[in-house]
Amino acid sequence: MTGFSADWLALREEADHAARNEELGFQVASHLASHECPLILDLGCGTGSNLRALAPLLGLKQHWHLIDLDAGLLAHAKAQLRAWADYAEVVHNGLVLYWGEQQITVDFSQTYIDKDLPILFNKIPQLITAAAFFDLVSEQWIANFAQQLVQHSTAFYTVLTYDGEEQWHPPYPEDRTVLAAFHRHQGLDKSFGPAAGPRATTCLQQAFSQGGYEVTTAPSPWHLNAQDHPELMLALGQGIGEAAAHFAPSDAIHNWTDALHYRRHAVIGHLDLFARPLAG
Ligand SMILES: C[S@@+](CC[C@H](N)C(=O)[O-])C[C@H]1O[C@@H](n2cnc3c(N)ncnc32)[C@H](O)[C@@H]1O
Numbered sequence: 001m002t003g004f005s006a007d008w009l010a011l012r013e014e015a016d017h018a019a020r021n022e023e024l025g026f027q028v029a030s031h032l033a034s035h036e037c038p039l040i041l042d043l044g045c046g047t048g049s050n051l052r053a054l055a056p057l058l059g060l061k062q063h064w065h066l067i068d069l070d071a072g073l074l075a076h077a078k079a080q081l082r083a084w085a086d087y088a089e090v091v092h093n094g095l096v097l098y099w100g101e102q103q104i105t106v107d108f109s110q111t112y113i114d115k116d117l118p119i120l121f122n123k124i125p126q127l128i129t130a131a132a133f134f135d136l137v138s139e140q141w142i143a144n145f146a147q148q149l150v151q152h153s154t155a156f157y158t159v160l161t162y163d164g165e166e167q168w169h170p171p172y173p174e175d176r177t178v179l180a181a182f183h184r185h186q187g188l189d190k191s192f193g194p195a196a197g198p199r200a201t202t203c204l205q206q207a208f209s210q211g212g213y214e215v216t217t218a219p220s221p222w223h224l225n226a227q228d229h230p231e232l233m234l235a236l237g238q239g240i241g242e243a244a245a246h247f248a249p250s251d252a253i254h255n256w257t258d259a260l261h262y263r264r265h266a267v268i269g270h271l272d273l274f275a276r277p278l279a280g
Pocket of ligand 1: 067113
């Protein structure tokens with residue numbers, strides 16, 4: 001289990017949507033524009049935040065397939081997407097959402113994504129996407145994944161992949177120790193082999209470039225301040241502290257977690273990436 005709660009995903013959604021690189025979103029929309037109703041797979045969809053951010057940029061008809069291992073999060077996704085849409089119809093395996101002039105068909109699948117990728121290709125999607133997911137997977141998994149997408153000429157778009165850059169203000173003496181310990185934790189196996197963590201975007205870039213894709217990356221950092229995002233900063237800092245506690249001395253963790261109440265702002269680095277097959 002990965003232990004991402006619906007509360008945590010709700011807390012971060014506004015900051016996630018504000019941070020996404022706009023230009024890359026437009027490139028994805030332009031790539032899909034020639035498809036009347038593109039099929040889009042969202043890996044590790046959580047409560048559906050990625051759909052709520054991306055679907056408004058795309059065409060009038062879309063078909064999304066939302067995949068997550070966590071049945072509870074998928075139930076939240078269904079409820080939150082119904083609430084988000086202007087109007088929603090319940091169909092046998094999902095929903096048809098009406099949002100402005102758009103009609104968005106959504107299927108949900110509780111799937112434990114591991115090495116068994118072909119299950120993702122029962123029907124070839126035009127786009128595979130993910131948000132805040134790819135730092136969990138391993139370098140080997142990325143290489144295999146990219147190879148399969150290249151075989152099917154499927155485009156790939158992932159956002160908000162942690163890149164290892166963090167600045168907390170004001171700084172505290174324990175920052176380096178805690179960040180180094182947090183990065184060791186990032187590399188632990190999250191069920192895909194040793195996780196790529198902050199190296200994930202570089203691995204994706206290499207794998208898709210080798211497959212002949214055109215790859216664009218762009219920064220999508222969170223800029224958080226204590227006035228606008230007090231709960232998110234605290235929850236994020238506590239999560240980092242808990243993860244770092246596996247590898248850092250307890251007094252360093254204690255001091256660092258205490259200091260969270262005095263931090264004024266934080267910049268947390270993420271990268272977005274769009275990889276598309278070259279035409280012809
Ligand atoms: C950080 S959350 C991101 C959720 C969502 N994409 C968002 O941006 O709000 C990572 C998600 O990946 C899912 N996940 C992690 N490992 C998975 C696996 N092996 N198979 C399927 N889903 C997985 C988790 O359940 C969680 O919903």
